Amino acid sequence: MFEWIYALLIAPLAVSVLCFLIAKSKNQALCTALHITGLVLMLVFSLKTVALVLAQEKILALDNWIYIDSLSAIFIGLIGIVGFLAGLYSIGYMKTELEQGHLDFQNYANYHGFLHLFFFTMLLSVTTNNIILMWVGIEATTLSSAFLVGTYKQKTSLEAAWKYIIICSVGVAFGLYGTILTFSNANSLLSDPTQAIFWSEIRAHAGNLSPNIMHFAFAFILLGFGTKCGLFPMHTWLPDAHSEAPSPVSGILSAVLLNCAMLVVLRYFILTSQAVGNDYPQMLMTVFGLLSVGVACFFIVAQRDIKRKLAYSSIENMGLISFAFGLGGPLGVFAGLLHTITHSFAKALLFCASGNILLKYKSRDMNRISGLWKTMPMTALLFGCGVLALAGVPPFGLFVSEFAIVVAGISAGKTWLVILCLIFLTIVLAGLTTMVLKTVLGKPSEDIAAGEPNKLSVIIFAVFLIILFMLGVHIADPILHLLKASVAIVLNPNVSFGDMQLLPWQVLGQ
Template identity: 50%
Template sequence: MIEMGENILIYLPAVPLGTALLAFAIRSRRMVETVHFLGISILALLSLLLVKSVLDGQSLFALDGMLFADELTAILILLIGVIGFLNGFYSIGYMRHELTHGEVNEKGVCFYYGFYHIFLFTMVISAISNNIAIMWVAVEATTLGSAFLVGFYKHKTSAEGAWKYVLICSVGLAFALYGTILTYSNAFSSVQDAHRAMLWTELVRMGQDLDPQLMKLAFVFVLIGFGTKAGLFPMHTWLPDAHSEAPSPASALLSGVLLKCALFAIVRYYAIALQVVGKEFPNSLLLIFGLLTVGVAAFFILMQNDIKRKLAYSSVEHVGIIATGLGIGGALGIFASLLHTINHSITKSLLFCTTGNIMMKYGTRDANKIRGMLKVMPFTALMFMAGIIAVAGSPPFNIFVSEFTTLTAGLKSGHFWAMILFLLFLVIAFVALVLLISETVFGPPSEDLPRGDANWLTLLPFGILFVFMVWLGLYLPDPLNQLLQGAVSVVLGDK
């Protein structure tokens, strides 16, 4: 059993890395699509096997403890595997359209798939790293891997978005490096063992042996550093440019999974901080940053005309909701935060991919120029409308459940005024998003637009994501509930 766990942890990063190398070497569209599909399928299967192993109670370690998986890891790996597969499947139909219309050549298609799997590889490493230095390197590497996707179209705005993304995130992650070094030096002074002082599993066990003041300083650096990559206010400024300029399936992966990799790095340090300094200091910081992020993003959503920028600011808002749940703390607050992580990944993947279909049909991201979607592309319009209603926090969809749970946790823990403010910001974002439906889905379409949805390769993932949204809005499956409860115990130090 232990050997099987070790193999999964090694195969998980090996599959996307091997797929990427093959994609870069291939020059045939058909062949690279086959390799790409096999790569995302195997990664999705491995992610499910890892989740099963964790739920079965196995201890998953590999490479002398450098790689590790618990319930918290399993949630992120599940998102990488499943969302990576669905966005990857959508990419096949999307890139075929781009190739047909001259936006990219066959070499460009191969490069896209290569960087797509490099991106998956770096995110997998960040998820399964037990060594805090390797985790920092992996999160930094996600920037380099995804920057090529942001600048894929080689337009002036794409290049600007990519450079802004690289510069701001690299500067931000320098703060995370300081936090990593401080945590390591704090642990090394206690255990006098360089290897153990780097392992997250050991750091959590040390608890009271670490210096509280040094840990507070380290947590501040980590929150600023990884918070930049996650899109917390005021370090979020790269996010709307990067998400709006990348190809739509890459935007879906950036929003649905990448932001969560940075957030989970914060959660790892949050778990250490709870053991060393208690809950008041980290919870207060997360609650302040979370509420500020939700509030600022809500007003920006209202002001945007570019659909992808509007969705990008919506991602900032939901990162703030996740941080707010962590800041509320306690078992219910952390549970709500982790559940919202899953729900947002599903919903925002659907929205960015439907936006890809809209751009293929209308040739623009400007909401003022998109009218009558329901008549022009009915299935995409219905999925887009469902995604907007879901991300706005309406029942019976999944995000309503996690937002309501966050609000309940806040009220139960006595954060009455903070939750009033939180609810006000959610209402502003709700209004902004519902207005988008009335502007784009309904009304008379342009007469010269051809009617009909895109090919089935781009539509099938919509249906699957929609089922997930409704399913998790009405019922939380027992295995997923068990995974979330286990992750809560990991964060609180009960396991």
């Protein structure tokens, strides 16, 4: 039964090693075949694992070292689906970069090796039950993805990679302090101290943890792993890393990596809420979340670099997710998880689409990009719709999740915070709309030839957009089931979602 889970972790690691081994062979077809094989295996195994969770609610394997519940199943599904689609887009994108001489074959093969190693580290961080290994997994994502950020070995990309490593390593070190405090707290409490390393065991006794220690522990956790989430004021690495990385990597960083760190924050949010009550962790999540939205919205308006504008949008949306969890209650948690899903697909679509724009115009500067509707009509259409989806325009999924956040805030009696958040989101809408007007419309330069740089990419963009549309019209039953169960896990691990009084999916008409 657990073979799918083991295969999920082994497959990307094995493909990564093989890609590194063939780096000197100059066999591009073999490298591409390995890459596609790894993507297909990751997608299949991740969906199989999610299906297992749907069938039996949670999975404990490998002597408690692996723990997968509905909450982690959501993130496994995102890694599998988004990683598969972005990885497919990466085939044509990196082939073009290789042909144009922006990298040699060894870097090309190493890129695929680090990409699948990146997938492995993210999967490890969301499936492990060991809180130390959870920290190791998040730290390992930094090391593997930093090489992806510096793929082109230019001064700006190498500077971004080093900045990424330094800031995130220092930040995640604070996460280690919080992890050690939590472990020592549980170690003094449990009758079998060897079990204090497992999150599921700590959760079972979280109500008896020392409140004073957990106050400090969660502050360190939010500061540390919040750095990896891109929350203000630890966000400064994100715009550089996301803008300098190859576009498929930018999409994966924004759509998946940030969520992995948020899952770890959420795990400790659950423990802290049981140990000290809801008010303290919710207050911290609300403050950091709202500050992130507020700071990012002005940068979104000011930026002229498409990928940096999208990067600041990632900060804004991670802040919005944190804000939703901070509002608390079934609807707040439901909205935060739903926004995690919808934002992932929207951001993967837009970063990959920005790759097509970069290949065509050789620039990320909006002042030099115009007339996409003439030069790349299909990319222009899907990019424009993706931007509107990201801005929260109906009928796409982000409208539903943002509407749910507003309702959650009003229900929690925090109307003035919701109004402030809506003002920030209005500024974001203005900044994103400006990007569409400048790039999609207008007259293209005469030296820009018409035609899509990558035919397969159009299909991939369409798939992302269809998923966003479907999430905005009707949430499929398996996704809704995972969301319901996850809300129960966050609010009260000992009660099933069917026993809860307030059902947010009924509020949203689901």
